[in-house]
Amino acid sequence: MRLRERVTAGPGWTGEPPRLTDGSVDLRAWSADDAPFVYAACQDPEIQRWTRVPVPYTEVDAVTFTGRFARAVWADRSGLALAITESGTGAALGTVGIVATDHDHGVAELGYWVAPDARRRGAAGRALVLLRDWCGGPGGFHRIELPIESDNHGSQAVARSAGFRLEGVLRGRIVHRGGRRDIAMWAWCVGDGDPS
Numbered sequence: 400m401r402l403r404e405r406v407t408a409g410p411g412w413t414g415e416p417p418r419l420t421d422g423s424v425d426l427r428a429w430s431a432d433d434a435p436f437v438y439a440a441c442q443d444p445e446i447q448r449w450t451r452v453p454v455p456y457t458e459v460d461a462v463t464f465t466g467r468f469a470r471a472v473w474a475d476r477s478g479l480a481l482a483i484t485e486s487g488t489g490a491a492l493g494t495v496g497i498v499a500t501d502h503d504h505g506v507a508e509l510g511y512w513v514a515p516d517a518r519r520r521g522a523a524g525r526a527l528v529l530l531r532d533w534c535g536g537p538g539g540f541h542r543i544e545l546p547i548e549s550d551n552h553g554s555q556a557v558a559r560s561a562g563f564r565l566e567g568v569l570r571g572r573i574v575h576r577g578g579r580r581d582i583a584m585w586a587w588c589v590g591d592g593d594p595s
Contacts, residue, residue: 408476409539419529426481429465436491437461440514483526492517495526505541507534527561535589542588549581558585
């Protein structure tokens with residue numbers, strides 16, 4: 400009987416976190432200088448409503464996220480936290496990252512948020528495409544998942560624009576902010592290509 404081969408992280412999981420760009424947005428590692436931006440952005444009620452950020456969100460949370468947390472998840476290959484910045488100016492717009500990994504099965508779960516003043520400019524969709532393509536290439540993943548609360552229509556539109564496909568709704572899948580929530584499961588697999 401042949402043993403199943405273990406799938407390990409792709410070649411992109413060595414050295415420093417990736418720097419990615421499409422000429423409009425850049426993805427780069429977080430730095431300590433970014434903590435004030437993260438703190439201010441995470442005061443937004445919509446970020447607190449739809450994401451897993453702590454509430455209330457403190458300056459210590461921002462310093463931890465941009466420093467120790469971002470370095471640790473990259474080092475142990477359990478995730479990746481990248482800043483979304485505007486190409487040319489370097490202005491921070493938000494974050495995108497891998498929030499869960501299953502290297503054995505080649506599956507990554509992504510998450511993101513964009514600061515209020517950076518919304519509706521296409522930055523989130525562009526960032527998702529960049530990270531999606533890195534995951535499906537150097538990252539070594541086959542399937543990239545984007546679970547979104549079913550009432551979060553804005554994020555579902557972003558998922559669609561980034562080439563993810565809606566696979567269905569997982570009823571009562573998570574408990575978030577004290578309530579049970581349905582999740583719309585969006586996914587992209589290597590070979591799906593870009594949206595037409």
